[in-house]
Amino acid sequence: MKNVAIFASGTGSNAKKIIEHFQNSPIARVTLIVCNKPGAGVLEIAKTHGIPSLIIEKERFFSGDAYLPLLQEWQIDFIVLAGFLWKVPAALVTAFPQKIINIHPALLPKYGGKGMYGSKVHEAVIKASEKVSGISIHYVNEIYDDGTTILQVTCPVDENETAETLAAKIHVLEHSHYPQVIENLIKQPDSKKS
Ligand code: GRF
Numbered sequence: 612m613k614n615v616a617i618f619a620s621g622t623g624s625n626a627k628k629i630i631e632h633f634q635n636s637p638i639a640r641v642t643l644i645v646c647n648k649p650g651a652g653v654l655e656i657a658k659t660h661g662i663p664s665l666i667i668e669k670e671r672f673f674s675g676d677a678y679l680p681l682l683q684e685w686q687i688d689f690i691v692l693a694g695f696l697w698k699v700p701a702a703l704v705t706a707f708p709q710k711i712i713n714i715h716p717a718l719l720p721k722y723g724g725k726g727m728y729g730s731k732v733h734e735a736v737i738k739a740s741e742k743v744s745g746i747s748i749h750y751v752n753e754i755y756d757d758g759t760t761i762l763q764v765t766c767p768v769d770e771n772e773t774a775e776t777l778a779a780k781i782h783v784l785e786h787s788h789y790p791q792v793i794e795n796l797i798k799q800p801d802s803k804k805s
Pocket of ligand 1: 694715
């Protein structure tokens with residue numbers, strides 16, 4: 612049984628889907644929510660599902676031990692970012708090779724990078740008159756939104772699309788693909804505990 616930690620600092624709708632997907636799974640369980648924002652919706656979701664959460668602080672994350680000893684104590688095998696806006700420090704990337712993934716609400720490499728999150732992404736897509744947007748699931752390295760792509764799924768950007776309507780479409784795609792992608796990766800023989 613693999614232990615999955617979800618790093619999330621927002622509403623947590625993806626976290627909820629992932630938690631529920633693995634609730635009765637024979638292969639993995641979400642055992643920890645890591646969050647940098649006290650009061651974030653995801654903390655309530657964790658509580659409802661009886662999953663412990665860890666509130667992290669900037670200084671320790673970036674200049675201290677990056678919470679690595681704690682993650683090891685929790686025997687975390689796989690890290691899923693779902694609305695986590697801080698860059699993942701090198702110490703974690705190195706300690707979890709190919710075991711940290713992220714989801715981005717656009718088709719990377721476009722509309723990614725620092726500051727490109729939430730409605731800003733969708734506004735940029737609409738402003739550029741893109742006809743298609745979608746989701747990108749990718750491995751995490753030390754550069755924002757830069758690791759190898761695992762899956763991209765597209766959706767049309769309709770006439771009169773707003774950031775809100777596009778966000779809603781993208782969330783549907785995220786919820787229907789992210790949990791299964793995580794399951795597939797965990798099932799791969801090379802994602803066993805190192
Ligand atoms: C998602 O759109 C994801 O692509 C991005 O952050 C958002 C998180 O949404 N990285 P939620 O908190 O899971 O609803």
